[in-house]
Structures are given as structure tokens and as C-alpha cells.
Amino acid sequence: MRIYNTMTGKKEEFVPVTPGQVRMYVCGITVYDHCHIGHARSAIVFDVMRRYLKYKGFNVTYVKNFTDIDDKIINRAKQEGITWDVVAEKYIEAYYRDMDSLGVAGADIEPRATGHIREIIDFVKGLIDKGYAYEMQGDVYFEVEKFADYGKLSKRDLDDMLAGARVDVNEKKRNPMDFALWKASKEGEPAWESPWGPGRPGWHIECSAMSRKHLGDTFDIHGGGADLIFPHHENEIAQSEAYTGRPFVNYWVHNGFITVDREKMSKSLGNFFTIKEILNKFDAEVIRFFLLSTHYRSPIEFSDEQLRESEVSIDRFYTTSARLSDFLKQDHSREKACPDEKLLIDLLAKFRDKFAEAMDDDFNTALAIGHIFELIRVVNKYLDGKPSGRKAVELATKTGDFLKEAGGALNVFRRTPEEWSRALMSIKCPELTEEFIMTRIGDRQAAREKKDWAASDAIRKELEERGIVLEDKKEGTGWKVKISG
RNA sequence: GGCGGCGUACCCAAGUGGCUAAGGGGGAGGUCUGCAAAACCUUUAUGCAGCGGUUCAAAUCCGCUCGCCGCCUCCA
Numbered sequence: 001m002r003i004y005n006t007m008t009g010k011k012e013e014f015v016p017v018t019p020g021q022v023r024m025y026v027c028g029i030t031v032y033d034h035c036h037i038g039h040a041r042s043a044i045v046f047d048v049m050r051r052y053l054k055y056k057g058f059n060v061t062y063v064k065n066f067t068d069i070d071d072k073i074i075n076r077a078k079q080e081g082i083t084w085d086v087v088a089e090k091y092i093e094a095y096y097r098d099m100d101s102l103g104v105a106g107a108d109i110e111p112r113a114t115g116h117i118r119e120i121i122d123f124v125k126g127l128i129d130k131g132y133a134y135e136m137q138g139d140v141y142f143e144v145e146k147f148a149d150y151g152k153l154s155k156r157d158l159d160d161m162l163a164g165a166r167v168d169v170n171e172k173k174r175n176p177m178d179f180a181l182w183k184a185s186k187e188g189e190p191a192w193e194s195p196w197g198p199g200r201p202g203w204h205i206e207c208s209a210m211s212r213k214h215l216g217d218t219f220d221i222h223g224g225g226a227d228l229i230f231p232h233h234e235n236e237i238a239q240s241e242a243y244t245g246r247p248f249v250n251y252w253v254h255n256g257f258i259t260v261d262r263e264k265m266s267k268s269l270g271n272f273f274t275i276k277e278i279l280n281k282f283d284a285e286v287i288r289f290f291l292l293s294t295h296y297r298s299p300i301e302f303s304d305e306q307l308r309e310s311e312v313s314i315d316r317f318y319t320t321s322a323r324l325s326d327f328l329k330q331d332h333s334r335e336k337a338c339p340d341e342k343l344l345i346d347l348l349a350k351f352r353d354k355f356a357e358a359m360d361d362d363f364n365t366a367l368a369i370g371h372i373f374e375l376i377r378v379v380n381k382y383l384d385g386k387p388s389g390r391k392a393v394e395l396a397t398k399t400g401d402f403l404k405e406a407g408g409a410l411n412v413f414r415r416t417p418e419e420w421s422r423a424l425m426s427i428k429c430p431e432l433t434e435e436f437i438m439t440r441i442g443d444r445q446a447a448r449e450k451k452d453w454a455a456s457d458a459i460r461k462e463l464e465e466r467g468i469v470l471e472d473k474k475e476g477t478g479w480k481v482k483i484s485g
Numbered sequence: 486g487g488c489g490g491c492g493u494a495c496c497c498a499a500g501u502g503g504c505u506a507a508g509g510g511g512g513a514g515g516u517c518u519g520c521a522a523a524a525c526c527u528u529u530a531u532g533c534a535g536c537g538g539u540u541c542a543a544a545u546c547c548g549c550u551c552g553c554c555g556c557c558u559c560c561a
Contacts, residue, residue: 035561453520
């Protein structure tokens with residue numbers, strides 16, 4: 001399989017350090033606020049990578065950290081009149097709630113910065129000993145000029161950056177680009193004892209210390225949002241490679257941004273939507289599907305229309321899924337081939353390869369989803385031919401299995417059509433009950449038997465206005481939550 | 486200013502040298518249906534921002550132009 005590496009700017013054949021084993025580290029969140037959909041994208045994208053690598057048979061160790069101490073957390077604690085650790089705890093809990101609903105599994109190891117103060121201090125000490133860092137009034141800074149490769153990930157050199165000069169003037173630094181490894185704490189701020197006095201870790205050092213502890217000096221994949229390339233990941237490389245003298249990471253993987261009105265969604269612009277608020281209007285699977293329907297490195301424009309389109313697509317999937325299971329429940333004592341069965345047979349023969357090929361090419365979930373919908377169309381056409389018998393059951397079963405398998409790798413399409421329907425109902429028409437709908441369908445059926453089309457259509461219209469569409473089929477009348485418009 | 490990315494139909498979106506340019510939504514026509522809905526079929530890009538170039542062959546490589554965006558400051 002091939003993975004795009006930010007370091008080289010190319011897709012590269014993926015070769016893990018240890019055959020059969022993948023070690024990956026993804027930068028998690030700073031826990032000072034609710035997650036927005038940008039965090040959801042990163043979480044889902046790397047969740048899919050991890051799932052797919054496992055699906056391919058790799059033994060994956062996935063580490064994702066929580067930054068649970070920094071200025072933003074301290075500020076939030078002041079605002080809310082609680083301590084920093086309560087803030088962290090509160091938003092870690094909120095994070096888990098959001099991730100749970102989005103189908104994002106927990107990482108194998110979820111280290112917190114404050115749980116690794118000793119490792120961090122050792123790391124900083126080592127950098128000072130090796131001459132890459134210096135202490136200044138209780139702060140410790142990494143000296144970027146000492147690290148020859150500084151800028152290799154983000155493709156910039158120190159002189160250019162200094163010329164741009166939107167950097168802090170800080171008298172304590174030898175070079176304005178030097179960054180803090182350790183920060184002396186002010187009076188009343190959270191502090192840990194260190195050789196340089198009471199203080200707390202800088203932002204970047206935790207990832208170097210924790211990834212090394214849990215994954216070793218050199219590991220396979222390091223990921224995060226594209227906005228972490230500089231300075232965060234650049235600084236991690238400097239720290240880690242200066243400390244160990246070894247290559248830090250083999251594949252750097254970064255997801256693209258979510259935009260609103262073509263502008264990056266971000267905290268500072270204030271144009272963000274939290275996962276929590278989107279979940280009031282859409283099912284979590286809609287968010288997940290939406291984020292996977294575009295390649296992970298491309299920007300995605302976020303809007304209600306886009307989510308609605310995703311909702312329609314998912315509904316199409318579950319409609320076919322229901323159709324398949326209904327079909328399998330039918331009487332198949334009579335053997336009848338469908339004239340279009342060759343199309344389905346051919347596609348089934350290729351489907352798993354096509355799906356894997358898409359995912360193998362830098363996790364092309366958009367293409368993979370396209371293949372799923374191609375299969376949906378072909379099997380619908382097949383079922384339209386009203387086949388029956390052993391062969392038909394076999395083909396339908398196989399189709400269902402493949403759809404389940406592909407959906408499983410992406411962690412979408414894993415519910416029953418009934419569960420999907422109930423989920424939609426609780427969002428779109430929570431005041432209705434299935435009992436009520438069934439009663440009205442019964443009333444309408446009575447009218448239909450009397451060929452009282454006016455009465456029958458009135459009931460159908462009434463239900464549609466309340467968000468339910470009816471479908472008359474041979475076996476009886478079915479209903480669905482209306483989603484378009 | 487430095488560095489990077491993007492521009493594919495009415496909309497979203499795959500495709501990065503060679504089979505008829507995936508898939509979804511929308512539109513139009515049709516099959517099915519009491520009428521619908523769903524599903525299916527046909528149709529909707531001789532063309533991939535524009536202009537040049539390389540090549541037997543380009544949406545795909547190179548150059549220029551136009552437009553949009555990102556990073557260079559906390560940020561997924």
C-alpha cells in the first residue's frame with residue numbers, strides 16, 4: 001500500500017519498521033473546550049487508517065495523546081473558576097462522548113502530558129546535556145540553530161522565517177525561533193518540580209517524550225491536522241532527532257481542513273461548529289460518512305446541504321440493505337435466473353479487490369465509497385429482475401457480506417435499516433411513534449381495499465407532512481422517514 | 486514577502502500519461518404503480534480554469550496567466 005508522506009511530498013510504498021507491525025502516533029487534542037467538526041475529521045481519518053491497517057493484517061499500536069496542561073487550559077480554569085485538572089477532566093469526558101457517537105475507537109494508549117512529567121524532564125535534561133537546549137531564568141529553550149535539519153518537514157529555512165518575523169520578541173531567547181521545552185510557572189499556576197525550578201512542559205516536548213516511551217526512537221506513522229506541520233511537528237522532529245540521533249518518524253500524515261464559506265474553520269475565526277451541536281440535527285453516521293466521502297488530504301466545505309446529501313446517500317444504502325434482507329426472507333423454492341445476473345457476478349468477483357485497491361492508495365475512502373455505491377446500483381438492478389432460487393440467495397448473501405465487510409473497514413453502514421430508521425425518526429420527527437404510523441397505514445389499507453383512493457391519499461399526505469413517506473410493495477406498505485427537502 | 490496546495494458537469498466528488506473521465510445529489514424523459522414512493526433504464530463534461538509546450542499519446546508532465554485557499558502566531 002501507498003501512503004502520502006508530507007516529508008517527501010509523495011506517495012510512498014508503506015514499509016513498516018518491523019514487518020507486520022505498525023506503530024502510529026497521532027496528536028490528540030488540548031482539552032480546554034468541546035471538540036468541533038475539524039477535530040472529528042482528524043479523529044475519524046486516523047481511526048479509519050488504523051482500522052484499515054488492522055484489516056490488512058498489521059498488528060497496530062495506536063497512540064493518541066491528550067494535552068492536559070497548557071495556557072489555554074489554565075485560562076479556561078480561571079474563567080470557569082475551577083482548577084486546571086477539573087477543566088481537563090471535563091473535556092476529556094466530553095471528548096469520549098463525541099468520539100463514541102462518531103464511531104471512533106479509543107487508541108491503544110492514550111497518554112497525558114501530566115502523566116509523563118518525569119520522562120519530559122529527562123528528555124529536556126538530555127537535550128541540555130547534548131548542547132541543543134539552554135536554561136534561562138527557569139525556562140528551557142530548544143536552540144533551533146543547533147539542529148541542522150530544522151525546517152525539513154515544513155520546507156522552510158530559518159532565515160526566511162526570521163524575515164517574515166511574526167515571532168514573539170522574547171529577550172530570553174537566543175534566537176526568536178527557539179521554542180520552549182520547559183516554562184517556569186508564575187505564582188498560582190500549576191507547577192511541577194524540576195532542575196530549573198517549578199514549571200510545566202512546553203507544548204511540543206510531550207509528544208517527543210511520550211511517543212518515544214510508548215513507540216520507541218523510530219516509528220512508522222505520525223499524524224495530525226495539517227496545521228500541526230509547523231511549528232508543532234517540526235519542533236518534535238528537532239527535539240527527538242537531536243535527542244536520539246535517529247530518524248524520528250518514517251511517514252508523516254496530515255489531514256486537510258474543514259472550511260466554512262471557503263475559509264478554514266478555526267477557533268480564532270469563530271466559524272466552527274461543535275460535534276455536539278451538529279448531532280442535534282444529524283445522526284453521527286451522517287457526519288462520519290460526510291467526512292469520509294472526500295479524500296482525507298483535500299479540504300472539505302462544511303454545510304447543512306452537504307450533510308443532507310450524505311444523509312440521502314446513507315439512506316440509499318440502508319434502503320438497499322433492507323431490500324436485500326427482505327429478498328432473503330422470501331420463498332426461494334422456485335429457481336429463476338435474472339437476465340442481468342452476469343453484471344452482479346462480475347462485480348462481486350472484483351469488488352473486494354477494487355475496494356482494497358482504493359484504500360491501499362493512500363486511504364482513498366472517497367473512491368472506496370464510490371465502489372460501494374456501484375455495487376448498490378448493480379444489486380438493485382439484479383433484484384429488479386425478480387430472481388429466485390438457490391443461486392439468487394447465494395448472490396444476495398454474498399453482496400450483503402461484501403457490503404458489511406467494506407462498511408466495517410470504514411466503520412459505517414453497520415446498523416440495521418430499522419436502527420437507521422429509528423435514529424432518523426428521533427431527529428426528524430421525535431413526536432411520532434411506530435405504533436401511530438402502523439395504525440395509519442392500517443387505516444389507509446382499509447381505504448385502499450375499498451378503492452377509496454381519496455381517503456388513502458389523504459392519509460399518505462398527512463403522514464408525509466409529518467415526515468413519513470409510504471412505499472406500497474407487494475408484501476404490504478412500508479414506511480420511511482422522509483429526508484430530502 | 487517566503488513556502489505549499491487547489492481549480493473536473495447544475496452541485497458535491499474520484500481520477501495524476503494510454504480502455505467508453507468513478508460514485509452521489511439535482512434536472513429531463515421512460516419502466517413499474519390505482520396514483521405515488523422506492524428501484525431501475527436513457528439522458529445531462531468530444532471535455533477536465535485559460536493559453537502555450539513536451540510526448541505516438543495529457544485532466545494527468547513542464548511553463549506562463551487568471552482565480553481561490555492554506556502555512557509562516559494558538560489551531561485538527
